[in-house]
Amino acid sequence: MTVEVELECGKLLTAKELKACSLASDDRRTQHLAGILTEDGSAKDLELLAQSHRIGDDGLHRWTLAIRNPRAASHPGGIWELGDANSACIKRATVRFKPLHPPAKDSGKTLHRRLKLSTVDEWQPITGNQLQLNQLASGSPNAPLQIHRDKNGTTHKPIQGFQLIIDGETTEGQRAEPSVILMGETGTALGVHISHFWQKFPQSLSLCTSGDLCCEFLSSSFGRPHEVLPGEQVSCDFLIATGAPKDVQKNLEDYARPNTATVAPDWIASTKVIPWLTARNQKSSLPYLDLVDQAITGNNSFYEKRESIDQYGWRHFGDVWGDHEAIHSAPDKLLVSHYNNQYDMVLGLGINYLRSGDSRWFELMRDLARHVIDIDIYHTDEDRAVYNHGMFWHTVHYVDAGLSTHRTYPKGTCGGGPSSGHAYSRGLYLYYCLTGDVAAKEAVVKLGEWMIASEDGRRTKYRFLAGGETGLTTASGSEYYHGPGRGPANCVEVLVTAFEATNERRFLDQAEHIIRRVVHPDQDIAALDLSDSENKWFYLMFLQALGRYLEIKISLDEIDEMYSYAKLTLLRYADWMAEHEYPFLDKPEKLEFPTETWAAQDMRKVEVFQWAARHASEQQKQTFLEKASFFFKESVRQLNEFETKGLCRPIALLLSNGYSHDFFSSGQLEKMTPSPPASVTTFAPQKSFLSQKTRAIRNAKIIIAISGVLFSILAVVILVILLRR
Numbered sequence: 001m002t003v004e005v006e007l008e009c010g011k012l013l014t015a016k017e018l019k020a021c022s023l024a025s026d027d028r029r030t031q032h033l034a035g036i037l038t039e040d041g042s043a044k045d046l047e048l049l050a051q052s053h054r055i056g057d058d059g060l061h062r063w064t065l066a067i068r069n070p071r072a073a074s075h076p077g078g079i080w081e082l083g084d085a086n087s088a089c090i091k092r093a094t095v096r097f098k099p100l101h102p103p104a105k106d107s108g109k110t111l112h113r114r115l116k117l118s119t120v121d122e123w124q125p126i127t128g129n130q131l132q133l134n135q136l137a138s139g140s141p142n143a144p145l146q147i148h149r150d151k152n153g154t155t156h157k158p159i160q161g162f163q164l165i166i167d168g169e170t171t172e173g174q175r176a177e178p179s180v181i182l183m184g185e186t187g188t189a190l191g192v193h194i195s196h197f198w199q200k201f202p203q204s205l206s207l208c209t210s211g212d213l214c215c216e217f218l219s220s221s222f223g224r225p226h227e228v229l230p231g232e233q234v235s236c237d238f239l240i241a242t243g244a245p246k247d248v249q250k251n252l253e254d255y256a257r258p259n260t261a262t263v264a265p266d267w268i269a270s271t272k273v274i275p276w277l278t279a280r281n282q283k284s285s286l287p288y289l290d291l292v293d294q295a296i297t298g299n300n301s302f303y304e305k306r307e308s309i310d311q312y313g314w315r316h317f318g319d320v321w322g323d324h325e326a327i328h329s330a331p332d333k334l335l336v337s338h339y340n341n342q343y344d345m346v347l348g349l350g351i352n353y354l355r356s357g358d359s360r361w362f363e364l365m366r367d368l369a370r371h372v373i374d375i376d377i378y379h380t381d382e383d384r385a386v387y388n389h390g391m392f393w394h395t396v397h398y399v400d401a402g403l404s405t406h407r408t409y410p411k412g413t414c415g416g417g418p419s420s421g422h423a424y425s426r427g428l429y430l431y432y433c434l435t436g437d438v439a440a441k442e443a444v445v446k447l448g449e450w451m452i453a454s455e456d457g458r459r460t461k462y463r464f465l466a467g468g469e470t471g472l473t474t475a476s477g478s479e480y481y482h483g484p485g486r487g488p489a490n491c492v493e494v495l496v497t498a499f500e501a502t503n504e505r506r507f508l509d510q511a512e513h514i515i516r517r518v519v520h521p522d523q524d525i526a527a528l529d530l531s532d533s534e535n536k537w538f539y540l541m542f543l544q545a546l547g548r549y550l551e552i553k554i555s556l557d558e559i560d561e562m563y564s565y566a567k568l569t570l571l572r573y574a575d576w577m578a579e580h581e582y583p584f585l586d587k588p589e590k591l592e593f594p595t596e597t598w599a600a601q602d603m604r605k606v607e608v609f610q611w612a613a614r615h616a617s618e619q620q621k622q623t624f625l626e627k628a629s630f631f632f633k634e635s636v637r638q639l640n641e642f643e644t645k646g647l648c649r650p651i652a653l654l655l656s657n658g659y660s661h662d663f664f665s666s667g668q669l670e671k672m673t674p675s676p677p678a679s680v681t682t683f684a685p686q687k688s689f690l691s692q693k694t695r696a697i698r699n700a701k702i703i704i705a706i707s708g709v710l711f712s713i714l715a716v717v718i719l720v721i722l723l724r725r
Helices: 245-256 265-271 283-295 302-309 345-356 359-376 426-435 438-454 486-502 505-518 539-555 561-580 596-601 603-615 618-640 648-656 661-665 692-724
Strands: 002-007 012-020 030-038 046-055 060-068 088-097 112-116 124-126 131-135 162-166 169-173 179-183 189-195 203-207 213-218 226-228 233-243
Touching (some): 002 060, 088 233, 189 213, 213 233, 226 233, 233 359, 283 345, 283 648, 283 661, 302 359, 345 426, 345 648, 359 426, 426 438, 438 486, 505 539, 505 561, 561 603, 596 618, 596 648, 603 648, 603 661, 618 661
Antiparallel strands (some): 002 088, 030 046, 088 226, 112 179, 162 169
């Protein structure tokens, strides 16, 4: 097997050498390799990443290849769009499979070949030497085209679905999932199945004149080059089977079909690996489950959202259409909005898979996780520290994605880039634990390192005016607000998850540092104006992160000052919430857009009260559990009153918020080992914090003022000297 990439300019890149990745797992059946694709080995053009997993002992391997553009984007003015000067414009990307023991050219013998066009079709012989299968569109007859724009804003759809040319006969169809078997002279066979062939179009499969089988996972038949943006990667998955023809055929037939491991939800729940997880068998939560199940059932499921917007192709497959952003768009001008992994939908899908055992949840989780890894994470070391290896958030509210694709900021918007306020990695770590996909672990670790690097004031343009920490991970809504918010919430979650994945203390130390900056057990909560729901609702996210941090400390048996600090802070905030919080939609005048999303956001209050009950005294515990039950019921009731309850955003919120209510409402908390008491109750006062930018501006003003005074003094001295002459 060889990999080659032909650029638009005609330059041919090949992989000279692949080496083992440092993040390889302990699974001896799995290989993790990395290398570079270059023309002459002297310049780093593109990166090649590969994973190979051996299935059983019958010559069957599952491969994943990814081609990455490691350069930095230009993003002028914070705008990220197609047509970047550092994009890789690829004419074709090919994996070439060589048949085993082919007959000699002068032997007069032919190489027997078979094709299976999909998992439900029969095998058909290829008697000649011609096979050309081009999947150039998804096969959706009425799908809109604007999602598939190029850098000029134009769309391209050469044919409806696929075109097959085999032994001189041409046929067309919608969606191909091909498998091919090549049988050699000695009775051995090579079989190949291309996964997600139609979903990640444009792809081609052909027999070369050399007798090789070639899969172009970026097809030269598409009619235009494929632009891989800086920091973006494109991947393909395939099965390779070798051995006796009947064994190869059986392996491809068995494993080419979508296979998902069956899980026993009751057993998963009994392990307590995921706190508060229960099997989906609680009748009290049926209205909640009916809302959640809209993701996989009915006319508005995530599967149907894919079809309605044609969320297919190598860049888009796996993501979910943000239809809540398009709710007010005209039917003939459908707004394209990409949701990426907002509110950690990967985690929510995984949680529901483990609770139910339904493979549909896992399929959505897998597809979205792979999309996030390839497209939504900025794979580069060459940009600003605050951007490198960061995660792009969803398309700007109520704005068409345009030429920004999944990179948030098209022309006409405020501009920006990856930020801690929209970074989610817990789902990727769960996906890694379920699959062993090392690319997911790499993403988790890199996101953790991104959080640390973002705070390094030595890496910014302000470093000459002010040192120290930047504050970029803790600003929420304003560069001046560094209280509990979505920025530090996601920062702590990402750091804690990186610690879980690596056991490297630097991640947990940074999480503790952020917690101390943002909250304090004796904090003046009233001064934070948390009742401003529109602008401060996100403090709930931070309290959720604080609760998860406490579980990590308990698991490490670290009942130290920092544990006490976090525990007492969580309880103080929960006491304040018990007195002041109400369902968001009870006071719609405080909200700019009192939509269905606010009803779903109330489910975060359920989670916070439950986390607090875990650590509370008996009297507090009862109050917090009653509050949790109240907000759970109100969230479900109010959301059910909206005809728009099935939109992407509210369902994304419910997927990973609210599932724990069954555990707490069924009295299982009483069976847990109690939370350890705080070992420390008094703490040093909280230090005020100013961002590096604020300090740099302040210092610049001081320098200017001092310079002005010195200049004035100098001018007076010069004037006096001149007057004395």
